[in-house]
Structures are given as structure tokens and as C-alpha cells.
Amino acid sequence: MASVCFYFQVHQPFRIKPYSFFEIGEINNYEFEQQNIDILNGVSERCYLPTNELLLHLIEKSKGGFKIAFSISGTALEQFEKYRPDVLESFQKLAATGCVEFLAETYYHSLSFNFSINQFKHEVSKHRLKIERLFKQVPRVFRNTELIYNNDVAKVVEDMGFSGILCEGVDWFLNGASPNFLYSPPNAEHIKCFLKNHKLSDDIAFRFSNEAWNQFPLTAPKFSNWLGDLQNHSDIINLFMDYETFGEHQHAESGIFNFLSCLPEEILKHEWLDTKTPSEILTHFESKGIYDVESFTSWADLERDLSAWMGNNLQRDALNRLYELGKSISLIKNKALYDTWCKLQTSDHFYYMCTKSLADGDVHQYFSSFDSPYDAYIYYMNLLKDLELTINYEKEIQKVEKSTSKIV
Amino acid sequence: MMRQNTPKVLMLGWEFPPILNGGLGIACYGLCNQLKNMTDLTMVIPKVDAQYALRNMNLIGLNSFDFVKYFSENAEAFFGGDYHRIHQVETNILPYQDISTTLRDINQSTSYTTHTTDEERRNINFDLYGGDMVNNVFNYAHLVNQIATKNEFDVVHAHDWMTFPAALKIKQTLGKPLVLHVHSLETDRCGTNSKGIPYQIEKDAMTRADAVVAVSNWTKRSIVRHYGIDPDKIHTIHNGIEQISLTEQKEKKPYKVVSFLGRITYQKGPEIFLEIAKRVLRAVPDVHFVMAGAGDRLISSIEKAADINISNRIHFTGFLNKEKVHELLSMTDVYVMPSVSEPFGLSALEAAQYQIPCVISKQSGVSEVLQHALKADFWDVNKTSEYIIALLSYEELKKAIVDNTEKDLYKVSWTDSAQKVKELYKKITYN
Numbered sequence: 066m067a068s069v070c071f072y073f074q075v076h077q078p079f080r081i082k083p084y085s086f087f088e089i090g091e092i093n094n095y096e097f098e099q100q101n102i103d104i105l106n107g108v109s110e111r112c113y114l115p116t117n118e119l120l121l122h123l124i125e126k127s128k129g130g131f132k133i134a135f136s137i138s139g140t141a142l143e144q145f146e147k148y149r150p151d152v153l154e155s156f157q158k159l160a161a162t163g164c165v166e167f168l169a170e171t172y173y174h175s176l177s178f179n180f181s182i183n184q185f186k187h188e189v190s191k192h193r194l195k196i197e198r199l200f201k202q203v204p205r206v207f208r209n210t211e212l213i214y215n216n217d218v219a220k221v222v223e224d225m226g227f228s229g230i231l232c233e234g235v236d237w238f239l240n241g242a243s244p245n246f247l248y249s250p251p252n253a254e255h256i257k258c259f260l261k262n263h264k265l266s267d268d269i270a271f272r273f274s275n276e277a278w279n280q281f282p283l284t285a286p287k288f289s290n291w292l293g294d295l296q297n298h299s300d301i302i303n304l305f306m307d308y309e310t311f312g313e314h315q316h317a318e319s320g321i322f323n324f325l326s327c328l329p330e331e332i333l334k335h336e337w338l339d340t341k342t343p344s345e346i347l348t349h350f351e352s353k354g355i356y357d358v359e360s361f362t363s364w365a366d367l368e369r370d371l372s373a374w375m376g377n378n379l380q381r382d383a384l385n386r387l388y389e390l391g392k393s394i395s396l397i398k399n400k401a402l403y404d405t406w407c408k409l410q411t412s413d414h415f416y417y418m419c420t421k422s423l424a425d426g427d428v429h430q431y432f433s434s435f436d437s438p439y440d441a442y443i444y445y446m447n448l449l450k451d452l453e454l455t456i457n458y459e460k461e462i463q464k465v466e467k468s469t470s471k472i473v
Numbered sequence: 474m475m476r477q478n479t480p481k482v483l484m485l486g487w488e489f490p491p492i493l494n495g496g497l498g499i500a501c502y503g504l505c506n507q508l509k510n511m512t513d514l515t516m517v518i519p520k521v522d523a524q525y526a527l528r529n530m531n532l533i534g535l536n537s538f539d540f541v542k543y544f545s546e547n548a549e550a551f552f553g554g555d556y557h558r559i560h561q562v563e564t565n566i567l568p569y570q571d572i573s574t575t576l577r578d579i580n581q582s583t584s585y586t587t588h589t590t591d592e593e594r595r596n597i598n599f600d601l602y603g604g605d606m607v608n609n610v611f612n613y614a615h616l617v618n619q620i621a622t623k624n625e626f627d628v629v630h631a632h633d634w635m636t637f638p639a640a641l642k643i644k645q646t647l648g649k650p651l652v653l654h655v656h657s658l659e660t661d662r663c664g665t666n667s668k669g670i671p672y673q674i675e676k677d678a679m680t681r682a683d684a685v686v687a688v689s690n691w692t693k694r695s696i697v698r699h700y701g702i703d704p705d706k707i708h709t710i711h712n713g714i715e716q717i718s719l720t721e722q723k724e725k726k727p728y729k730v731v732s733f734l735g736r737i738t739y740q741k742g743p744e745i746f747l748e749i750a751k752r753v754l755r756a757v758p759d760v761h762f763v764m765a766g767a768g769d770r771l772i773s774s775i776e777k778a779a780d781i782n783i784s785n786r787i788h789f790t791g792f793l794n795k796e797k798v799h800e801l802l803s804m805t806d807v808y809v810m811p812s813v814s815e816p817f818g819l820s821a822l823e824a825a826q827y828q829i830p831c832v833i834s835k836q837s838g839v840s841e842v843l844q845h846a847l848k849a850d851f852w853d854v855n856k857t858s859e860y861i862i863a864l865l866s867y868e869e870l871k872k873a874i875v876d877n878t879e880k881d882l883y884k885v886s887w888t889d890s891a892q893k894v895k896e897l898y899k900k901i902t903y904n
Contacts, residue, residue: 086756086862382869420877439847443863
């Protein structure tokens with residue numbers, strides 16, 4: 066008996082505008098609001114709304130037999146609340162079916178674990194609270210930004226009270242073992258890890274519309290048969306992907322919605338297959354063994370490491386300066402400035418600065434709103450300079466306030 | 474039919490070291506230097522200098538060519554095998570004119586075709602670089618045609634419009650396949666509305682040639698768009714660059730230096746450079762700008778610099794020789810090339826070799842080769858300024874651009890370019 070575990074990632078960053086050097090000290094607003102609205106509207110119409118509607122229909126049709134999980138970043142939730150409450154509502158409808166689990170993650174979809182554990186914990190708690198308020202469920206399972214993972218992440222997350230954590234099933238750490246079971250980190254008491262089956266996940270997320278692929282076209286019966294082939298020697302099959310796979314990365318014309326609409330029924334046709342949420346899996350299955358990951362892994366790029374965000378000096382420079390500023394920002398206790406700083410942590414900003422495959426027209430540029438990784442770095446550094454000036458100014462004010470209050 | 478693997482090539486050039494007015498001479502030299510090892514190569518140029526002899530190729534300068542003697546002797550002795558002949562230049566070379574002056578001459582010239590009698594030809598002043606450009610071009614054509622008729626070769630390869638009439642004449646008389654190599658177009662030099670004699674020559678020649686080599690995709694697109702030439706016969710072959718080794722430490726000034734290097738003409742965007750300087754100075758007041766080169770916009774540029782009040786931060790050096798260019802690049806922090814239309818832009822590659830981060834116009838061929846240069850539309854003063862300011866402000870950015878550009882440079886070589894040219898010879902001679 067094997068359970069298929071669907072998890073979809075929903076994320077939108079607060080993209081920054083091309084912030085000129087000449088705006089430093091002049092303009093405090095860094096968000097490219099119109100672009101954020103335009104992109105959100107586009108993705109909502111092409112992906113979020115139609116896919117949510119389809120999933121709701123499939124869950125109802127399956128009479129509770131079809132289970133899925135979402136992780137929605139805090140920045141995406143804020144944008145829904147602000148610009149597209151209808152999208153938020155459609156997620157809430159899914160939550161109300163009882164067949165959809167919402168996971169916890171870093172509120173700002175950040176790399177905070179790698180720079181400040183305190184910041185990381187704060188973000189995760191903030192996100193957990195947000196999920197509770199919006200979807201009326203308390204997350205038990207955690208996924209870190211871009212499935213960034215190692216043994217230490219698992220330990221910290223366990224200490225925060227989570228029972229499960231999602232990660233990439235990286236071949237060179239699996240060492241020939243199957244990703245299709247629950248595993249335990251070597252350094253934790255009870256937390257279990259879910260390993261992404263990258264082959265089957267990427268068949269849908271990346272290869273679905275690739276005509277050069279020898280399995281093209283991918284149909285729901287064919288894909289379900291592949292899952293069926295695994296049913297006797299697997300506990301779980303983790304299909305983890307960006308939610309934007311449906312209608313955005315894979316266009317509606319590719320037939321992705323047809324595929325999705327047939328998939329639950331095709332899966333459930335197999336006698337020994339079902340679908341479960343991550344929390345259900347935790348109660349049904351035991352750990353198969355130890356998954357020992359010392360260095361950081363992620364689900365990004367071929368390297369499956371941190372190089373997508375920290376691979377070059379520009380990225381590291383920008384991150385170091387940001388977290389350097391973080392120290393001052395926590396001292397001045399200005400809510401608006403803190404919020405601004407937090408949003409600048411979102412990993413996308415650093416992803417756009419990746420130069421590793423500038424030559425072969427790549428996935429980093431696909432997501433970026435800038436012409437080049439150098440533009441992404443320049444505008445980001447310009448606005449950090451402004452933020453620094455603003456923080457210093459605020460510090461001065463607070464100093465004056467303090468000294469005058471003493472006099473009084 | 475071409476001989477197995479070593480085609481005999483008659484190459485026609487105009488500029489060749491030490492005559493350098495831009496990238497043309499350097500590119501011809503670089504290409505010949507590799508191609509001579511893959512082909513049986515004869516290059517005919519208006520003037521030769523013994524210092525720039527290349528082994529294994531015939532380099533013929535018309536200035537030193539004894540026609541009477543030549544046509545009475547056995548031609549084989551002159552063109553055969555390993556033999557190369559270099560003559561001292563005795564005539565004074567007039568300073569190579571700015572292209573703008575040259576154009577004025579051409580526009581004043583009334584005839585497209587010039588006919589010279591044998592008598593006149595014998596009395597030709599061999600200084601083809603001075604005087605009436607169109608006359609020179611057609612004198613060159615007559616002389617080269619005479620050399621060509623006495624010799625065996627498989628293909629004619631001509632560089633830029635000055636040699637195109639000669640190439641066409643040879644094609645007409647001997648029916649040999651013709652490759653035209655476009656380093657620069659009249660529409661680059663004088664704007665897209667130019668329809669003068671050089672334009673007519675370019676259009677006519679490219680229409681009739683068997684193949685056209687463009688030094689960039691940017692140039693290929695211009696040839697298609699402005700000349701209506703069939704894109705299928707245009708082949709993009711990027712220029713290479715001679716490797717240099719930087720041994721000495723850079724001489725660093727206490728202030729930052731931003732440089733422009735090239736002819737000060739409309740095509741190179743000197744006024745745009747001044748606008749950029751003005752804007753950059755608002756953000757980084759202690760940076761110094763250098764405009765190195767000469768041209769018809771030099772005086773107006775100096776006036777404009779005074780007019781916009783940046784004279785104390787901009788330096789006009791006039792034309793620089795090789796040593797001075799080296800000196801300038803050694804102290805440069807950022808190289809800027811805001812060309813309106815740049816077929817290639819070898820100077821940016823040279824700057825990159827000096828580990829200088831480059832900000833270049835998107836309207837340039839070299840931007841296809843330097844993946845990691847910062848690129849902006851030539852008219853986008855704000856964006857270009859933003860890049861320069863960032864390079865002056867963020868050390869990591871500068872390092873990243875320099876490191877990544879170094880990888881771009883590994884991929885640029887004259888051997889590759891020559892190999893592609895040879896493939897092209899094969900293709901058109903077998904057809």
C-alpha cells in the first residue's frame with residue numbers, strides 16, 4: 066500500500082523596483098507595486114483561481130478521497146489580502162473541505178536559517194500564526210524556503226514543535242536508498258522527513274510540455290501507472306512542486322488542467338494506491354531509517370544546494386549587508402522599517418542575482434523582472450544604502466528623544 | 474574547384490598595421506595571422522611596412538610595387554610558396570584622415586566610376602590614403618585587377634567598401650567566387666539615411682557577392698534591413714583578439730577614471746558620453762573622465778563639456794598611439810562605449826583584457842561576445858550612468874564583472890574566426 070503525497074508551493078515576493086542611485090536618501094518606498102499587482106493578477110487568473118476551483122471539484126467528487134497540501138508564503142498571503150481577497154477566499158474554501166493541509170514555512174520565504182536562527186524562529190512563528198488565523202488549522206509539518214535542508218534545520222524545527230519536515234530527495238545523500246519512505250534525521254528525537262521524489266515530481270513540473278522528452282505526451286493513466294508500479298515497495302510517493310506549475314509554468318494549452326482533472330481518479334483506480342496529507346502520513350507510517358544530510362540541500366538548480374542564492378560574491382555581499390543591517394533594525398524597534406527590512410529577505414531577490422548560467426538562457430532570468438543579474442544586484446544595493454541612511458536617521462532621532470526625556 | 478584543404482586566397486585590404494584608424498586594420502591583421510596557416514594567402518593593401526610582415530603569407534603594398542618589372546618577369550616567383558616580400562615605405566604617409574573628412578571628399582566627388590588610362594596608371598601617386606578617396610578606391614581596383622589576372626587563386630576576400638570595387642572587378646573578369654567582409658557599414662558611420670557613394674558601392678557589391686561575412690549579428694541585421702541583402706548568404710563571424718599578458722601592476726590614481734576610447738565622431742556617441750559624465754558626476758563628484766581619440770566632433774565636444782560645466786573633470790587627449798593607449802587603460806576604472814551603431818567594437822575587448830569592467834551600447838557587435846559586460850541602449854544616459862556609478866561604488870560588482878568577463882574572453886580567438894572563414898571558402902568554392 067502506498068500513499069501519494071501532493072504538496073504545492075504558493076509564493077509571490079514583494080518585487081523591488083529599479084531603484085536608482087539618485088533615489089537614495091530621497092525615496093523610501095522600494096516596492097514595485099504595480100508590477101506586483103500585475104503579476105499577481107496574471108497568475109491568479111491563469112493558475113490560482115482555475116486550479117483551486119478544479120481541486121475543490123475533484124475533492125468533492127472523490128468524496129474526501131483526494132488529499133493535498135499547500136504551503137503559502139507570508140508574502141503571498143499578504144498580497145492576496147491586499148490585492149486579491151477572492152484568491153484567498155478560494156484557498157479558504159479548500160481548507161474547509163478537511164482534505165487540505167497547510168504547512169508552516171518562513172513567513173518571508175527567506176534564507177534566515179542560514180543567517181540568523183532567531184530571525185528564522187520569529188518568521189516561522191509569525192507564519193504559523195497567520196495560517197492558524199486564515200485557515201483554522203495549526204501546522205504540524207514544516208518546509209523551509211526552497212526546501213533548504215540539513216540535519217540542523219530538522220533539529221531546530223523539531224524543537225519548535227513540528228513533527229515533520231519536507232526536503233529534497235537528493236540522490237547523492239540517498240546513496241541508492243528509495244525516497245519513497247519516511248526517514249529520520251540522525252540528530253533528532255521524533256521528527257520525520259519527507260523526501261521529494263524528484264523524478265516523478267519533475268515529470269509534471271518541468272517535463273510535462275517538453276516535446277523532446279521521450280515520454281511526451283504525459284497522460285494521467287500513464288503517470289498513475291508509474292505510481293502503481295511503486296505501490297508494492299513504497300510507503301509514500303512525494304510529489305512536491307510549485308503550484309504555478311498549473312497554468313503558469315505549464316500553460317493551459319499544454320493540457321495540464323486535463324491531466325490534473327483525471328489524475329485523482331486514475332490514481333484511486335489502483336487498488337493499492339491512495340492520497341494522504343503529510344500529517345496523515347505521519348500517523349500511518351514509520352521511519353524507514355536515517356537520512357543523514359550535513360551540508361545544505363535544496364530543490365533548486367542541478368546542484369540542489371544553496372548556490373542558486375549564495376553561489377556568487379554579489380549574492381553573498383548583498384545578504385551579508387542585509388543581515389548586518391538587521392542588527393541595527395532590531396535595536397530601533399520601528400515597525401514599518403522592520404517590515405521593509407523583512408521583505409528584503411525574500412530569497413527571490415538573491416535568486417535574480419545568480420550569474421551561473423547567464424550564457425544559456427536560464428530559469429533564473431525567467432523569474433526575474435530585471436534585465437540581468439547585475440541589475441538585480443545594483444538596484445538592491447542602492448536601496449539597502451537608502452535603508453541604512455533611514456535607519457541611522459531613526460537612531461539619531463531616538464537618541465535625541467532619549468536625551469530630552471531625561472531632561473524633562 | 475579548390476585545391477584540397479589549402480585554398481589559394483587573394484585578400485584585399487585597406488588598413489593594415491601600422492595604418493590604423495579603427496578596428497579594421499587590427500582585425501585584418503589578426504585574421505591574416507591565423508588564416509595564413511590554413512590557406513595560401515596573398516594580401517594586397519595600399520601600403521606595407523616591413524615591421525608588420527607576417528611569415529608564410531604574401532603581403533603586397535601597391536606603393537612599392539614595380540609594375541613594369543613585375544609584368545615582365547615570371548609571376549610564379551613572386552607569388553609562389555613561402556616567399557614574402559616586404560619593401561620599405563619611402564613616401565610620406567599622410568595622416569590617415571578622419572572618416573568624416575573622407576566622407577566630405579567622397580560626397581564632393583561626382584563620379585561613381587573612375588576610368589584611368591594606362592598612362593595615368595603609371596603615374597599614379599601611390600599614396601592611396603590621401604586625397605580623393607573615391608579616386609583612390611578605383612585606382613586601387615585597377616591595380617589589384619592587374620595583379621589578379623596574372624595569378625591563380627580560388628577565392629577573393631575583400632574587407633570593407635574601399636576594396637569592394639576591386640573585388641567586383643576581379644569577379645567580373647575572372648569569375649572567381651567572392652567573399653566580402655563587412656567590418657563597418659556606411660549606415661553605421663553616417664546614420665541609417667546615408668545613401669552616398671560608399672553606400673551604393675556596399676549595396677552593389679553585397680548584392681553580387683557569393684557570400685558576405687558580418688562581424689556581428691548586429692551588422693548582419695543592418696545589412697538585411699538597410700541594404701536588403703538575402704540573410705542566407707550573410708555569415709556572422711565575430712572578431713577575435715590577440716592575447717596579451719598583463720605583467721606590470723596597474724598604475725592607480727587617487728581618483729577614479731572613466732574612459733572613452735575611439736574616433737570622436739557621430740557614430741561613437743561622444744555627446745552621449747558627455748551627458749553620462751555630467752550625470753555620474755552628480756553622484757560621484759571626484760571621478761575623472763577621459764575622451765581619447767580624434768574626429769570631427771572633437772571641437773564641439775570640448776565646447777559642450779565647457780557648456781555643461783564639467784571641463785574640470787573631463788580630459789581630451791586627442792589621438793593616442795599604442796603606448797599611450799596602454800597607459801590610459803592601465804589607469805582606467807570603467808570603460809564606456811556608448812556607440813550609436815558599432816559593428817563590432819574591438820576596443821571594448823581590449824579594455825576587457827586590461828581587466829576593466831565595460832559598459833557598452835546594446836547597439837554593438839561586441840555585446841554579443843561580452844556576455845557579462847553591462848549593456849544599455851546607447852541613448853539611455855540614465856541607465857549607463859547608473860551602471861558606471863554602481864561600478865564605482867560597489868567593489869563586488871566590479872570584481873564579478875571582471876571575473877566573468879575573463880571567462881567570456883577565453884571564448885574569443887582569431888583561430889576560431891579564421892577556421893570559420895576557411896569553412897566558408899570551402900562552402901562557396903564547392904557550390
